Amino acid sequence: MNLVTLIDLAGTRHLPLLLSLSRRLATPVYRAAFLAAASRSGVLRRLAVRPCDLDTLASAIGVTEDRRLLRAWLDVGVRLGDLGFGDGCYRLRSRTARALADPANDAVAAALEEVARFHLPVLLNAPSMLRGGRRLTLGDQDGAVIARSTRVVQPFVQEAIRDVLDRRAPLRLLEVGCGSGIHVRYAAGLNPRLTALAIDLQEDVAAEAEANLAAWGLAGRVRVRRADLRDLDTEPQFDLVTMHNNIYYFPTGERTKVLEHARSLLAPGGRILLTTPCPGGSAGMQVLDLWFRYADFGGPLPRPEELADQLRCAGFTGIRARRLIPGEQFRAFVGVNRTPAPVPNAEERNS
Ligand SMILES: C[S@@+](CC[C@H](N)C(=O)[O-])C[C@H]1O[C@@H](n2cnc3c(N)ncnc32)[C@H](O)[C@@H]1O
Structure with missing residues (x-):
């Protein structure tokens, strides 16, 4: 020089x-x-x-x-x-x-992929997307990668499942947005009399869950379907509906209706267990929130009091909410399908 x-x-x-x-x-x-x-x-x-x-x-x-x-x-x-x-x-x-x-760290490897492939682009492109009126679609995600990366919170979701799951009585579970199927597998391991219907909106994710559950020896107890919860039409037969890490796949304004529909599939006295990140957590969670705000199908991470209200408006009672990860905004919500008032018999009516 x-x-x-x-x-x-x-x-x-x-x-x-x-x-x-x-x-x-x-x-x-x-x-x-x-x-x-x-x-x-x-x-x-x-x-x-x-x-x-x-x-x-x-x-x-x-x-x-x-x-x-x-x-x-x-x-x-x-x-x-x-x-x-x-x-x-x-x-x-x-x-x-x-x-x-190391295959034992697969969820972390998938989380890194999620950061590189989905979080960085939304941070990078947010202002130009706004100027161009463009929004993210489900096709901008990779369902298979997300199904793997969400497993980083698996131990905390399992704690919430242990908390609500009856271990002995026969139990019919509806899992909405089952991802890899790992949480259904855990629930089925806790209660040997549990049977389940696991649904996922995305074809490839549902196919992967079906293959996983078969490989885990659960094909006889768990049916897997590609389905959108909003169109699911079955008897009100389930004792438990679980929704892990997917309430933000629905716009805020639609959530009460979606939860109401989930409730309509529950038997009287049945329960919902919903786990989700909420706002105010780590930077990674804030970028996740940003991604779903920019999506044309979803919405922001739910505020705890707002979600509790939506559950109440959807007809759930006895709503309990708790933080699952100390220092992080990852929470579980439980609600009970209010049992219809028993119809009084003639003797009671006349007394
Ligand atoms: C972040 S992943 C979570 C997967 C899994 N529940 C877990 O915690 O590992 C959310 C999943 O919900 C599914 N999903 C979103 N909206 C749905 C809907 N309307 N009906 C059924 N599944 C839905 C997505 O396809 C996706 O696989």
Whole structure:
């Protein structure tokens, strides 16, 4: 660098800012995107088995195109410190890459993918979407990824299920928006006499849930259907309706009607269990709220008192709400289908 360049640099303020942004902001975003794609493509799982050369890795993940382009992408991973390269082979290097490759952390890997593929775009595009009058649709999401990522709150949802579920009596469960089917599996494990109808709006999600529940040996006890709760027309036969992480898939103004419909499918005295993030939680939850505000089908995360009111207006009584995650706005709501007043018999009428 010559003296003139040095003097030029000293006169500008942007270089220190650029260096600081690059380290503190740009590099973490690049890593998030790279790791999300490496997880999604199967690169992390493959490298967790053993280090691979380019050709082996390309075949393992189904890349038949110009492999030099795959190399360029992998080399970014090396530059970011998540992959290593030596003796002609790529390997996992960072602790985060190794953790994300572990199938036990699949929900976290899916959550990272959700951040990279859905949260970043809504943050990036919100003002231009507003100017262009564009809204997000269900097709802007990937139901299969969301079904996996919501499992990050699985232990807390399970606590809410343990709280309401009768363990002995025969119990008919309707699970709305069943995702992977994991919560139905848990409920069926707690009560061996439970039978269930699990529905999901999205065809691929319902198909995956059906395959999962069959693999878990529950095909005889759980029926799975692709269905929209709003159109579901069955006898009022269920003892419990569960809605986990999906009330914000309905616009705020429609929620009372939706809950009323859920109640109409319950037997007298049946209950609803609804779990959901509410506003005021982590930044991730706030971006989730933003995503559904920008969706043409959903609405904001529900405020607890508003949701309790909607349950009441939908005809539920004995409404209980509680926080499931300390320090986070993830809550469970339980309500009872008010039992119709018993019809008095002739003797009672005349007394
Ligand atoms: C965030 S995912 C949650 C999945 C699962 N309940 C869980 O907690 O892991 C929400 C699911 O609700 C489903 N869903 C949304 N609206 C629905 C509707 N009207 N009827 C049935 N399912 C619906 C979506 O298709 C999606 O799979």
